[in-house]
Amino acid sequence: MKEFPVPVQTAEDPSVKKQSGNIFSNVFDELVRFAQSRSLFMLHYCTGCGAIELPPAMTSRFDMERLGIQPMVTPRQADILLITGYVSVKTLKRVILTYEQMNAPKYVIGICSCTVNGGMYWQSYATAKKLNDYMPVDLYIAGCMPRPEAVISGLRQLMEKIKIGEANSWQDYFKRYDYYLGNQQRLFGETWQTPTDIIGESKHYSLHTPETEGEHTRLLELHQRPLEPLEMRLGLSEKTEDR
């Protein structure tokens, strides 16, 4: 069987166990991590059938808000990106754009077996099979579909991970951008680019490693077109006037 590189970090990683000697800053970090674990804004990207299990998890029967989890509507505000089901190639582009816009610490949760291994869409030509090839996934909730209890117990596991400071896989996207970009390019073609400058951001947040750049990012630079601001204009566009 082919060995897949596992992108999820473990506690043995030296970057995780970063504790300074100052007791006050340790207490402060702990407080921040506790607050982060008890307040999770969730952006649900409801792609497949798993979406149907979320309303019961959020409303009166299971009530996620008592755990501090509430839905949010834009990627900028959200902490969790919830992918609930199969991701087609076209959808995956939007998922990656959404993911890159979120503010870290950000967590990705894949719900349903389709995000784990393609599920019943294994033979489909149009779906991405493993979500963690394209972005670091913190947690998978397997099942077809997982019941609300399973969703909530998965979210509680994520909360525990955040509390002990192990939910750091968002850093992996900066640290090993080349790997993720390579997988994205394999699916979307060589000209794939996103509006977010991940390499620049990784340098800015000092998460730049030798694996951030590589052959795939060189390919990206080759094809990258600079982003231009959209022209803002009032009134009718020229196209309409021609008619």
Place this chain on the structure above:
Amino acid sequence: MHIGLGELLIELTLMPLVAFIVGMLMVLMMRRVGARLQRRVGPPFFQPLYDIIKLHSKETQISHGLIHDIGIIMAVGGYIAAETLLPVPGMNGIAEKGGLITLLYVMMIPSLGLALGVGQCANPNGSIGISRALTAMLAYDIPFVIVMAGVAFIYGTTNLVEVINIQQEGGIAAWGAVQMPFMALAGLFALQGMLGKQPFEVYVAPAEIATGPMVEMGGKYLGGLFVMQCFQLYTASVLYVTLFLGGGENWLFLLLKAFAVLLIPISIAFLFPRFKTDDLVRLMWKWPVLLGLIGLVLINYR
């Protein structure tokens, strides 16, 4: 009453701080009441605090430019300034120097700051949201100004400290709500609009324009807006209590009254859908204005 500079500085620090803590409790109450109306348990006690800490501890942050930053500072700072103009039991701050009209001006700064900040985000949803927010402000400010005029007329002063004193000396019969019930009713409409709660929630509208002004706000920016929301709930409800319910004899009564006042818009909010923007303006310029004008006429025949 004359107080020293040091005492004044302590008051100016304490007033926004207390307002923030009470405001967080108000946010908690809002979310709990919403949860109970939907037969849910609701968030834990410290949830507003967790949210604010979490949002301010984000590790990556995207700023759209200087005005984006300044806009948020204006939004929070406007309310912090408003708190110092709002007398509470034991602390008057600079309320005697300011008065009602200054407070009215200062309470508009947050909306304008938000408009500036959102403008630089260049997000179409944000622009629609902020245009709606300013339209809504135009809508609820007309009855609000009429109410202010009535209050100034009936008490003969725009000084909030004196307004409170007059009401407390006269007992319940001297309360604004008893003296001018129509005005109090119009004020409730303005309060609902000011808080942007559901029938008048045109500019947040999560399902339609993706929370409008908040659409590009993440991390510390959203944290700033959460802090602003605490101040907003506090300012609006305490101002209503000051004008119509005799202010606070002590902190217990002030908080009881403020929370009771806030319960009205919150309970309405979770039971109703929202109006369209033009319907909001039409409603605001028709019924509360009518009520306010009737109230103004009745004041003359007291």
